[in-house]
Amino acid sequence: MPYFENISHAQMDVLKEIGNIGAGNAATALSKLLNKKIDMKVPDVKIESFNNIMENIGGHERVVASIFLRVEGDAPGSIFFILPLEQAEYYIQTATSDTNFSFSKPPYAELSLSFLQELGNILSGSYLSALADLTNLDLYPSVPALGIDMIGAVLTYGLIEISRESDSAIVIDTVLTDDIKNKSDSVRGHFFFLPDPGSSETIFRSLGVLKDDNGGNS
Amino acid sequence: MEIVKVGIAELNVVKTPNSIRTSGLGSCVGVVIYDELQKVGGLAHVMLPDSSLAKGGIINSSKFADTAVVDLYNRLIQIGGRQSVFKAKIAGGAQMFNFTNGNEMMRIGPRNVEAVKEVLKKLKVPIIAEDVGGNSGRTIEFFPNTTILTVRTVNQGVKEL
Numbered sequence A: 001m002p003y004f005e006n007i008s009h010a011q012m013d014v015l016k017e018i019g020n021i022g023a024g025n026a027a028t029a030l031s032k033l034l035n036k037k038i039d040m041k042v043p044d045v046k047i048e049s050f051n052n053i054m055e056n057i058g059g060h061e062r063v064v065a066s067i068f069l070r071v072e073g074d075a076p077g078s079i080f081f082i083l084p085l086e087q088a089e090y091y092i093q094t095a096t097s098d099t100n101f102s103f104s105k106p107p108y109a110e111l112s113l114s115f116l117q118e119l120g121n122i123l124s125g126s127y128l129s130a131l132a133d134l135t136n137l138d139l140y141p142s143v144p145a146l147g148i149d150m151i152g153a154v155l156t157y158g159l160i161e162i163s164r165e166s167d168s169a170i171v172i173d174t175v176l177t178d179d180i181k182n183k184s185d186s187v188r189g190h191f192f193f194l195p196d197p198g199s200s201e202t203i204f205r206s207l208g209v210l211k212d213d214n215g216g217n218s
Numbered sequence B: 001m002e003i004v005k006v007g008i009a010e011l012n013v014v015k016t017p018n019s020i021r022t023s024g025l026g027s028c029v030g031v032v033i034y035d036e037l038q039k040v041g042g043l044a045h046v047m048l049p050d051s052s053l054a055k056g057g058i059i060n061s062s063k064f065a066d067t068a069v070v071d072l073y074n075r076l077i078q079i080g081g082r083q084s085v086f087k088a089k090i091a092g093g094a095q096m097f098n099f100t101n102g103n104e105m106m107r108i109g110p111r112n113v114e115a116v117k118e119v120l121k122k123l124k125v126p127i128i129a130e131d132v133g134g135n136s137g138r139t140i141e142f143f144p145n146t147t148i149l150t151v152r153t154v155n156q157g158v159k160e161l
Helices: A009-034 A050-056 A085-096 A110-135 A151-163 A199-206 B065-078 B104-122
Strands: A038-040 A044-049 A063-073 A077-084 A139-141 A145-150 A168-178 A189-195 B003-005 B011-015 B019-025 B029-035 B040-046 B087-092 B127-132 B138-143 B148-153 B157-160
Touching (some): A009 A044, A009 A168, A009 A199, A050 A168, A077 A085, A077 A110, A110 A139, A110 A145, A151 A189, A151 B019, B011 B019, B019 B040, B029 B104, B040 B104, B087 B104, B087 B138
Antiparallel strands (some): B019 B138, B029 B040, B148 B157
16 A cells, blocks of 8 residues: 555645745745745645646656655655756856856866755755744754756656655645746745655654554545 | 657656656656667666655656566567667666765656666666766756657757767
8 A cells, every 4th residue: 555545634734844944944045045035836745646746846857956855764765856947057157256157068167066956955844844843843854965957867766766656656745936037837846855665654653643643544 | 650758756667669768867767678670669768766765655657767677678578679689778767966975865867877877787788878967957868760869958068878
């Protein structure tokens, strides 16, 4: 039986709250870092097939800047911070004063990539620490890895553990938008949290919404 | 003329003039088997090396190298391919991220490649061309008419195998 079957409304709300608090914390960090107002959308929690996950953020082939962080500990999973290339370029240009920086002009300056890496470290770290505080679980991050490539190619790394049990995953997706650049819908950063099988139960238990505790809730 | 799309952990077969394509291969491996004269070919988007990794429940045989390649082989025979002349081309199996903590699952790309090669060897299907490993995502498309496999990466454009 798929690991996410029979998730109750209360449990879905808990997953939404995780997206809220995690991405909220990260948005605050991003806002401080760039000295800009960052808006956050209401988290979207879905159980989606692998292929739909990719399609929903622009298709398997769309090239993005992504920071991937493995969560280890009590509730393992994967966190991705995904930025459209133009958004990543804009952040790099703003922060490093290199107004010519472009992903279409490799090789990229070392400083630009390390800025992006650091940005990802801070954001995914704040997401994870909020999650750990909320759940009171022991969660620790791997060193985040930066990848500039096709969505399908990067995101499958977060699906490997899940794929041993299922062809679908629980996706906690929170969108961050930059106040100035949000005219176009395509310009937005996504935070994805993909709990490994079993981790959502651990989270539910720690927050007291495990189905067995209150019985008969479907 | 149609482009048949194959998603993650899926497989399909085509006859000329149609082509078959899969996008955004990272650690996954795209396995193409074809019969040059019958002009039929198939593609599997393999995600994991072995079905013994599956935990519980129903197994999607298109996901694992050991089961997907065999399924692909049989599907091709069903649409008129002759196994004695089957050939293969493979692409993918990149290491998109480098993690230092040595989590074995993160080395999944190379493991997928090894597993695919092993099954093809067992089935006695020779590998004519390959573009595997590295650290780039790939989109591939196979044309049974010419037996050309195009491989597109973000930084190196399109090459033909």
